Amino acid sequence: MSRGNGGADADLPGGRRPARPTSRDVADRAGVSQATVSLVLRDRWHGRVSPARAEYVREAARALGYRPNLAARTLRLGQRRTALLVVPALTTEFFARVHSGAARMAAEHDIGVVLYPSPGGVGPAPDPFASASATVDGVIASSMAAEALAGLRDGGLPLVMLDSEPGLAPAVATVNPDISDGMRQICSHLLELGHRDFGHLAAAVDTWTFHARARVLAEALARSGSARLVTTERAALTVRDATSAAERALRANPRPTALVCDDDVLAAGACKAARRMGLRVPQDVSVTGIDDLVLAAAVEPELTTVRLPAEEMGSAGLAALLSVLGGREAGNTLLPVELVRRGSTAPPPGNGGVPPGP
Amino acid sequence: MSRGNGGADADLPGGRRPARPTSRDVADRAGVSQATVSLVLRDRWHGRVSPARAEYVREAARALGYRPNLAARTLRLGQRRTALLVVPALTTEFFARVHSGAARMAAEHDIGVVLYPSPGGVGPAPDPFASASATVDGVIASSMAAEALAGLRDGGLPLVMLDSEPGLAPAVATVNPDISDGMRQICSHLLELGHRDFGHLAAAVDTWTFHARARVLAEALARSGSARLVTTERAALTVRDATSAAERALRANPRPTALVCDDDVLAAGACKAARRMGLRVPQDVSVTGIDDLVLAAAVEPELTTVRLPAEEMGSAGLAALLSVLGGREAGNTLLPVELVRRGSTAPPPGNGGVPPGP
DNA sequence: GCAGGATAGTAGTACGTATAACCTCGGCGA
DNA sequence: TCGCCGAGGTTATACGTACTACTATCCTGC
Incomplete structure (x- = not known):
């Protein structure tokens, strides 16, 4: 089904190229000038080329398997799009x-x-x-x-x-x-659930977005009046690094009941760390991510996260x-971003429940 | 195409295109011909242009921020690389x-x-x-x-x-x-652990690779003599679909003690299904994936999988x-592929971790 | 002093396309 | 009969680069 190449003409190494047909080849076959071919194929022929001829040109182009050379086109137009x-x-x-x-x-x-x-x-x-x-x-x-x-x-x-x-x-x-809005939505969600002691698992990336996330989180908590940021830990964007950073965060005193993570990968690491320390997610600690990757729905429990419109x-x-x-x-x-509520957030352990240990 | 504000932005000189410098501009600035510029910049000038002039041309190119137009180059050379x-x-x-x-x-x-x-x-x-x-x-x-x-x-x-x-x-x-080798390594690993009843969570993709995975799995189990394929379920490559398919597979009678999945996403879904059914991974059922995505190390337990060299x-x-x-x-x-042993595989229940003896 | 080579550079052209400018030819109103 | 118009084309050219001729100059040995 492939174009009927002569077979022996294309096997010279480094030598001859397949020699794709040009608009001039199409013109020759259709018995018109190259300019006409260009006009027809660029759909600029209305009132300048008769419909019958236009169709004939298109037919010839199809028969030859002609494709315009984009390099030449952009060269002519001066537009390197x-x-x-x-x-x-x-x-x-x-x-x-x-x-x-x-x-x-x-x-x-x-x-x-x-x-x-x-x-x-x-x-x-x-x-x-x-x-x-x-x-x-x-x-x-x-x-x-x-x-x-x-x-x-x-x-x-x-x-x-x-x-x-x-x-x-x-x-x-x-x-x-709108990462500010996303952070605010996360905070509102966790505040409504009754959380007061927050931890922040931040990405160890020196970028405006991540700085903004930290800033907005702090602002939102400050504005709430009741909540506070207990600890902040930074981690590279890998599960392994996130796990150890989250362990440090969960050893803070008082222990945060909600761990806000800059990223789903970090959140997955946080869940892993919590489990490793004998804490249940979300009963003992709530965890939130950002991004809504495939991973967010794959881990157990599924992550409450903010879906970024990638x-x-x-x-x-x-x-x-x-x-x-x-x-x-x-x-x-x-x-705009969207809060996706899933299984990794819940009300904090109650007053009559297990008090946070040292 | 909106030309917009009349005289507000007077900082666009002459025409309105960015007008990147051409080799001719470089030639003018260096006081040589365009051909010389091309020779120098293409490093074809040895013995044809004096070193001093060559350096002067390069200097001019640098000063103008000249970058050759690749479209024109490929057009000339006829090589669309x-x-x-x-x-x-x-x-x-x-x-x-x-x-x-x-x-x-x-x-x-x-x-x-x-x-x-x-x-x-x-x-x-x-x-x-x-x-x-x-x-x-x-x-x-x-x-x-x-x-x-x-x-x-x-x-x-x-x-x-x-x-x-x-x-x-x-x-x-x-x-x-080498997916055949990968499948064989998975089977060997599970057989050594003592598994006999296998399930296959297959990708619902009509492709040679996935057919091959099923075929090689069947062959490897047949060759072992002792093991058998209890059930095969197919699922789309999403966590959600994999979960329900894995639930069906785990309701088979006898229940497979090892679930071989075509893909890490499927394996994550399988773990989720197992947990939902009250089964522990890997104590009650072993699960394996293929690919070694980030996800494989994020879920709990971490997936035993075959790393494909993407x-x-x-x-x-x-x-x-x-x-x-x-x-x-x-x-x-x-x-070549590589088996990555992690936490989602273990000896089957009732075997006590002792490899099967004669 | 001069053939002949090395050296240093330039003019010219081809690549394939898009389009401005031009040409040809009937029809048609005056 | 002429001038004009529009339909239906064609010719010519530009885009920016790479490279093949080709020219011109300077040595160098005899």
């Missing part, structure tokens, strides 16, 4: 979803998305933009891709930042989930980039 | 890792990777290759991206299949993890594609 997405590690479910959203939006606008996975692995970590930026006309970057950010300034490219403070640089658009961050990021490329002001987008 | 990666859903951690591996390998060979996330979402599901294939010269596709595979035949492009049966089509290269599948896929593009025979790559 490609966005570079810089994320810390695509191996993470969250950023995979961000990319998915960006890619879908990009497909609708017929532009490409190239990924620059920041150099987590080995290797010489080549200049991120030496190769990629050659065809890129805009960058969407997560603030968590710290290593790559230095090079962004020099690029002189339109920039959209994800998870970054709005308004820092006038020319930089930002896209953020896909929407990607699509909104791309939309913001298009907006900037279109000459408009760089805006700041805030996306 | 771009691979298309077709995966079922990038939102999945596994395929995110596959992409990561492919991207790293691609970067080393200075070629691009474009993702085609098969249309899981809404929308008209446009021709996958209408836009992408324009610049693509090879395709790496997972057999799990079923919807997109139909279009691949017509493309006439070199094709590398992931998770697909080797040798089906002569021109198609394949890359697979990144290597990506890089090997790209290597295979390069090989085919280079004119060599389409080969079949088999990548």
